[in-house]
Amino acid sequence: MxxxxxxxxxxxxxxxxxxxxxxxxxxxxxxxxTKINKEIYGHFAEHLGRCIYGGIYVGENSDISNTRGFRDDVIVALQEMDIPVLRWPGGCFGDTYHWKDGIGPKDERPSMVNIHWGGVTEDNSFGTHEFLDFCEIIGAEPYININVGSGTVREASEWVEYVTSSNVSPMTDLRKKNGREEPWDVKYWGIGNENWGCGGNMTPEYYADLYNRFASYCGGAQYKIAGGPNVADYNWMEVLMQKTMRHPHLVQGVSLHAYTFTTAWEDKGHATDFGEKEWISVLNNTLNMETLVNRHSTIMDKYDPAKRVGLIVDEWGNWFNVEEGTNPGFLYQQNTLRDALVAGINLNIFNNHADRVKMSNIAQTVNVLQSVILTKEDEMVLTPTYYVFKMYSVHQDATLxxxxxxxxxxxxxxxxxxxxxxxxxxxxxxxxxxxxxxxxxxxxxxxxxxxxxxxxxxxxxxxxxxxxxxxxxxxxxxxxxxxxxxxxxxxxxxxxxxxxxxxxxxxxxx
The missing domain is CATH 2.60.40.1180 (Golgi alpha-mannosidase II)
Structure with a gap:
């Protein structure tokens, strides 16, 4: 029966x-x-605006209370929210980031210009060791995004080796020289980001072949995530699945990026100054996530009927106009009760599709887009979205x-x-x-x-x-x-x- x-x-x-x-x-x-993976409640911290510097990291010499340079108030808030996984360093920033610039003595690290977000100069004081140290402190699984757009296969494979290997090798020797004797247990690795756009403006055919090449030499990465489509680009998903599933051992997840605007990209609307018309518009657009997950899942089912490959929605959330008087490249916006409803709807959708959705990462953790925390000097604010994640933590690793x-x-x-x-x-x-x-x-x-x-x-x-x-x-x-x-x-x-x-x-x- x-x-x-x-x-x-x-x-x-x-x-x-x-x-x-x-x-x-x-x-x-x-x-x-069906298990609801705890990673569905994940977060994203890009080198963008004041997310890392001033939001998460202030340096050990700061007057702001900190532990090894990490803000104590942010640490406590994320621990209490029960953050399960954190994605870093990008985003668009990830495909300009060269990881070796962010290791070793801080005063010897070269600076870089963040070409995507505000054109500011960064000193690389927050790098691989700092990120993984922070994840250990807050109890989150790290998710590292590899540079494909401007990086090399060798650079990628050496990063994975530096982080995960216990063998005798130049990269493990370098890691030990920099103060970390034992390797880190980093499961999740994204190979490229938005390669249809800021990650190289590639075609899906070209990126899929490039992905297979990079993934072939990142053997220490347990769970490799391919750069998936932008919103409703179903052709990108089709081509990517067709080409990567010829070598199924190389791919464990495919990303999806989909943000919510008041009406469209050209008119993102205001984060706090809105009425009922903008309220229903945003909620109506949010519900499009259901269609996206269904249609992309249908394509994935054709090539992966056993649902072995996870759909990783590693950028989602409200994207409004920046707050007046702030750097337009920093994407700083306030966070209202409307954002709480948007978070609740999206997380319900991901729960209900837990057979295919294995991780999601709201953009972003602190001071950027639909953040859960805002900081200003030594002050901190918990947003309505923060409280939704705290409330919904009961679903982590539960059964749908x-x-x-x-x-x-x-x-x-x-x-x-x-x-x-x-x-x-x-x-x-x-x-x-x-x-x-x-x-x-x-x-x-x-x-x-x-x-x-x-x-x-x-x-x-x-x-x-x-x-x-x-x-x-x-x-x-x-x-x-x-x-x-x-x-x-x-x-x-x-x-x-x-x-x-x-x-x-x-x-x-x-």
Whole structure:
């Protein structure tokens, strides 16, 4: 007898076209079997603006409290958020970065000009040792992006050897000379970045052949990630999969980059000065991630039906106009309750596609684009997006619960989005349900039905605020944070929850 498996993503399209008096979410706990990789909750730190210098690293001689040059407040915040993986050094910067310039005594390292981001001069004081040291401190897996655009195969293979090898060799001798006796355990290696654009303006055919060449000589890299498509470039994915899967041992992941704008690249909109029209526009564009993951996964399924190769969404998030008075090349923007909803929706999507999506990395960790942390001199702000990642950490390495969501539509100006967006998982006997109410004006009642288990207790957390464009700022009390949320006990396998307008809610059942 064929067993029917229901997935939440399969019903989200239905939710857009059918109206319901009340939202319902049916969880099939007895069918839960797909693991949600913790790496889906990953982050990205590029040498861009004040992400590294001033955001993560201030140097050991700084008056700002630090540990070996790393900001203590940022360390604590990332530890408490439970960051699982961190990508570095780029981004576009990665295909201009020559790793040997960033090792050895700091006063002997050559400087470089960051041609992509602001044209500033960097002293290379934050390099391979510093990045891997920082990852060890915060408890994150490192993900290193190799320079393909302006680098060489030899440079790439020597970097992998320097970091991972325990053999007697010139690179391991050099590493030991620079103070690290034992190799690091670095699993994830990206080979090139955006090679369709800033990484070399290549064709997919050329890059795929180049990828195979680089990957062939990076034997110490356990999990090699190919530079995948830009948003909906399905031809790039098709060509890349066709050419790399001829040598399947060389590729374990393919990246995807997709940002959210208010309308389009040419009109990114403002991070805080917006109304309901811009609210629904951004949420509507965010939901396009579902289409992208589905269509790229379909192409990958053709060449990799066993789903051995992971889809790695290693750049995503809101991209708005920079804050007034800041360097346009630094991509500094504020972060509102709207960003929290965008983060929640994307993470729900990645959870629901955990059979193919194996990692994602929001752009970026500190002071750049949709960051989780903002810093200004010795001050630090935790953004609404930070609190979403802290809330959703319950899904890390949990098991996805297949679900059926039926919900009404929120509509404005010819655009519509489902009122509720959700995902659910189970771990250690606890069921965790994350739900977003996309309607900024009205609360939504949702009835949750759980099949296969009985639960005696429920508790919750919530992220919301009285205004859709509220944000946390320096020297002011937080207006958007994580708070307890009262939930009634489930009865007869059912639970009714009132989701406040413009909110992200976690409900846990035990």
């Amino acid at each position: 064929l067993k029917l498996k229901l997935t939440l993503s399969a019903f989200l399209l239905l939710a857009v076209s059918v109206s319901f008096a009340q939202s319902t979410l049916t969880l099939h706990t007895d069918q839960a079997e 619960i297949p679900a059926n969501l039926k919900t009404d539509k929120y509509e404005l100006d010819g655009k519509s989005v489902p009122t509720v967006h959700a995902s659910a998982s189970t771990k250690n006997g606890v069921v965790s349900i994350t739900m977003c109410n996309l309607n900024p004006n009205k609360s939504e009642t949702i009835e949750i039905e759980i099949t296969g288990n009985d639960f005696a207790s429920a508790n919750g957390q919530i992220i919301t605020s009285d205004k859709m464009n509220n944000y946390n700022d320096f020297g002011k009390q937080e207006t958007v944070s994580l708070k307890d949320f009262e939930v009634a006990k489930p009865k007869n396998g059912k639970l009714t929850v009132e989701l406040p307008s413009k909110s992200v809610v976690l409900v846990q059942l035990q």
